[in-house]
Amino acid sequence: xxxxxxxxxxxxxxxxxxxxxxxxxxxxxxxxxxxxxxxxxxxxxxxxxxxxxxxxxxxxxxxxxxxxxxxxxxxxxxxxxxxxxxxxxxxxxxxxxxxxxxxxxxxxxxxxxxxxxxxxxxxxxxxxxxxxxxxxxxxxxxxxxxxxxxxxxxxxxxxxxxxxxxxxxxxxxxxxxxxxxxxxxxxxxxxxxxxxxxxxxxxxxxxxxxxxxxxxxxxxxxxxxxxxxxxxxxxxxxxxxxxxxxxxxxxxxxxxxxxxxxxxxxxxxxxxxxxxxxxxxxxxxxxxxxxxxxxxx
Amino acid sequence: xxxxxxxxxxxxxxxxxxxxxxxxxxxxxxxxxxxxxxxxxxxxxxxxxxxxxxxxxxxxxxxxxxxxxxxxxxxxxxxxxxxxxxxxxxxxxxxxxxxxxxxxxxxxxxxxxxxxxxxxxxxxxxxxxxxxxxxxxxxxxxxxxxxxxxxxxxxxxxxxxxxxxxxxxxxxxxxxxxxxxxxxxxxxxxxxxxxxxxxxxxxxxxxxxxxxxxxxxxxxxxxxxxxxxxxxxxxxxxxxxxxxxxxxxxxxxxxxxxxxxxxxxxxxxxxxxxx
Numbered sequence: 389x390x391x392x393x394x395x396x397x398x399x400x401x402x403x404x405x406x407x408x409x410x411x412x413x414x415x416x417x418x419x420x421x422x423x424x425x426x427x428x429x430x431x432x433x434x435x436x437x438x439x440x441x442x443x444x445x446x447x448x449x450x451x452x453x454x455x456x457x458x459x460x461x462x463x464x465x466x467x468x469x470x471x472x473x474x475x476x477x478x479x480x481x482x483x484x485x486x487x488x489x490x491x492x493x494x495x496x497x498x499x500x501x502x503x504x505x506x507x508x509x510x511x512x513x514x515x516x517x518x519x520x521x522x523x524x525x526x527x528x529x530x531x532x533x534x535x536x537x538x539x540x541x542x543x544x545x546x547x548x549x550x551x552x553x554x555x556x557x558x559x560x561x562x563x564x565x566x567x568x569x570x571x572x573x574x575x576x577x578x579x580x581x582x583x584x585x586x587x588x589x590x591x592x593x594x595x596x597x598x599x600x601x602x603x604x605x606x607x608x609x610x611x612x613x614x615x616x617x618x619x620x621x622x623x624x625x626x627x628x629x630x631x632x633x634x635x636x637x638x639x640x641x642x643x644x645x646x647x648x649x650x651x652x653x654x655x656x657x658x659x660x661x662x663x664x665x666x667x668x669x670x671x672x673x674x675x676x677x678x679x680x681x682x683x684x685x
Numbered sequence: 686x687x688x689x690x691x692x693x694x695x696x697x698x699x700x701x702x703x704x705x706x707x708x709x710x711x712x713x714x715x716x717x718x719x720x721x722x723x724x725x726x727x728x729x730x731x732x733x734x735x736x737x738x739x740x741x742x743x744x745x746x747x748x749x750x751x752x753x754x755x756x757x758x759x760x761x762x763x764x765x766x767x768x769x770x771x772x773x774x775x776x777x778x779x780x781x782x783x784x785x786x787x788x789x790x791x792x793x794x795x796x797x798x799x800x801x802x803x804x805x806x807x808x809x810x811x812x813x814x815x816x817x818x819x820x821x822x823x824x825x826x827x828x829x830x831x832x833x834x835x836x837x838x839x840x841x842x843x844x845x846x847x848x849x850x851x852x853x854x855x856x857x858x859x860x861x862x863x864x865x866x867x868x869x870x871x872x873x874x875x876x877x878x879x880x881x882x883x884x885x886x887x888x889x890x891x892x893x894x895x896x897x898x899x900x901x902x903x904x905x906x907x908x909x910x911x912x913x914x915x916x917x918x919x920x921x922x923x924x925x926x927x928x929x930x931x932x933x934x935x936x937x938x939x940x941x942x943x944x945x946x947x948x949x950x951x952x953x954x955x956x957x958x959x960x
Contacts, residue, residue: 398785404863405786408778411771412833413792418818419811419830420799426810437813483703491693492700500946501704504711507938509892511910512931515917516710519717519928525726527713533728559710567953620805623894626914641805648809649899661806668803 427665430658437654448659458660461635461643462667464550468639469618472554476614477607480562484569485599499570503563510560514627517556546636549629553637556624561617565610572606573599608679612672619668640664711935718742718928725924741929750930752905753912760828760897760908761890767832768886769879776841777867777875781853783846793842799835805895812899826900827893827908834889837882844878845871881948888938909934 431448435441452458483502487495505513520527521542529539542548576599584594600607622641625631631638638646644664648657717725719737775796783789804811811830820826848871856866894910901907907915913934916927942949 400863401782401785405778405782405789407864408774408867409792412775412796412838415771415829416796416799416833419814419833420804420807421795423807423810423814424798424802426813427807430810483700486696486700486703489696491691491696493692493697494701498700498704499950500943501708503946503950504708504939504942507888507942508711508935509894509910511892511894511914512935515913515927515931516714519714519924520710525728525730527730530728530730559707562707564953567950571953616803620803622805626894627917630917644806644809645899649812654809654813657809661809665802665806668806669801672801 427658427661430655431662433655435654435658436652437648438652441655444655448656449663451656452659452663457635458643461638461640462664464637465619465621465639468550468554468621469615471550472557472618473611473614475554475558476561476618477565477610479558480565480610481569481600481603481607483562484566484573485595487566488570488573499563499566502566505560506563508560510623511627513556513560514553514624517552517559518628521552521555543629544633546633549633549637553621553625553628556628557618557621560624561614565614568610569603569606572603576602604679608675611679612675615671615675616668619671714928715932718932722925741925742933745926745930745933748926750909750912750933753907753909754933756824756906757891757908757910759824760893761887764828764832764890765883765886767828768834768837769883771832772834772837772882773841773872773875773879774867776838776843777845777871779838779842780845781850781871784850793838796833796835796838799833808895808899811896815900821900822903822906824901824906827896828890830896831890831893834886837886840878840882841875844875848874877948880945881951884941884945884948887941891934891938 432443432445433441434444434447486492487498487502492498508516521529523529523539523541523543526542529542533539540548542552580598580602581594584598589597620641621639622645625637625639625642629637631642640660641664644657644660647653647660713732716732716734718741719739720734721736721738721740724731724734724736779789779793815821815826815830818826820829852870852874853866856870861870892910893908894914897908897911898914901911904915909930913927913930916923916930
């Protein structure tokens with residue numbers, strides 16, 4: 389009797405489980421899993437997002453591997469990511485150490501202000517920074533001319549334009565990673581700092597010998613998150629250069645959207661997406677491996 | 686024993702200077718939005734306008750901005766309510782039935798795919814799914830695809846795993862049906878997760894850009910972000926309008942943050958919730 393009751397309870401619980409999970413699972417299936425399957429399916433067709441859809445085999449992939457624009461936008465994305473990454477992680481780490489120090493007053497005031505840029509939409513971040521860096525009548529160029537410098541062509545020089553995008557991206561994420569690092573620093577046992585103080589370590593030694601090594605897992609999280617976010621930078625660029633001058637700040641996501649939604653080549657765009665997805669996953673995997681090996685040493 | 690207690694004026698000054706430098710671009714944006722073009726585009730630049738004007742706020746508002754605000758609010762509020770409901774249910778089930786039902790973790794792993802694969806790489810087929818469902822140029826077409834968040838499900842799963850299962854068992858012995866255990870016993874216990882996710886979800890939806898840009902083509906359906914983007918024309922940027930529109934889009938989020946910041950900071954440091 390008891391066994392039967394337990395069994396029917398089990399049925400009830402299984403049913404309840406699926407009822408609870410169903411809304412999320414259904415929406416996730418329709419708007420994520422099906423697109424994932426479609427993405428792979430489209431990449432073997434010449435789908436134009438409208439009527440034409442023929443199976444074309446590997447044509448898209450063959451074209452992709454010979455597509456100079458694909459390589460250059462992917463290359464630009466990597467250069468941009470590698471250039472921005474150290475700043476994305478190191479600056480928030482230093483700021484977090486500063487606003488966690490016992491020797492600093494008004495800490496929560498500083499933290500609040502530093503976090504505020506995180507609240508802005510990527511588009512508005514781009515606009516705000518672009519406004520400061522505009523070539524004519526921008527604040528930065530004004531300051532340069534005040535010091536008798538020559539105003540810089542922030543929009544038309546590809547390196548300067550990339551710098552402005554990177555600056556904006558860093559500005560908007562510093563507060564976020566600062567909070568992550570503050571969480572990490574708070575997790576470090578105070579005993580370590582007391583022992584260091586007894587041994588006569590100064591602030592710099594304590595920072596490099598205790599804070600930095602103890603923060604390794606947090607730093608890994610910050611590196612992983614910022615790599616992915618840099619690789620897929622898009623909305624921010626729309627507020628600054630929109631990919632220009634020419635296509636010199638067109639990163640890979642914008643290239644995909646351009647092929648898909650402007651050229652109406654859904655099939656080709658899906659093939660690029662598929663390759664990019666694999667590249668992103670590989671990068672995350674390599675970083676994960678490297679951090680694990682670093683941990684063992 | 687506390688190590689060093691004495692505050693250093695130098696370090697304090699450094700942190701305050703840094704904080705002010707971080708906020709300065711927003712301050713500069715706000716100050717610029719009150720300037721007339723003859724001050725906006727004239728050297729020497731001044732921080733405060735000598736003749737401040739609300740003219741561009743007025744012209745942006747009379748250009749239908751409140752309609753965009755209404756659309757953004759609808760997206761943010763409705764999207765957030767759905768996110769809260771479905772994430773809480775899903776996270777709850779993944780936590781509570783984890784010993785009883787063997788494939789619970791498998792279901793969870795499916796949702797984790799959502800964090801492994803960047804959504805941007807799936808945007809192209811997502812748009813065709815949305816069109817196939819007849820949701821093109823419809824506000825629901827930008828709500829339904831984004832309401833499932835792995836972050837939210839994860840957050841509730843963690844919260845409910847921290848609550849002893851004996852609460853559920855006690856309610857079962859009292860004959861409480863499974864659904865009521867959730868709504869009457871467990872939901873109130875997860876209230877802080879509801880608040881945290883509500884704030885984040887609201888900000889995500891308020892700031893959403895990519896999907897609205899691709900799905901909402903009719904100007905009367907535009908959200909605030911699209912309206913702002915619209916001021917960046919092909920021939921040039923309408924700076925006077927873009928400055929005041931940006932300021933208006935930012936103010937509500939900053940106000941919400943300043944009031945509720947302890948939840949936001951808590952959410953970021955606990956789980957690395959994307960800001």
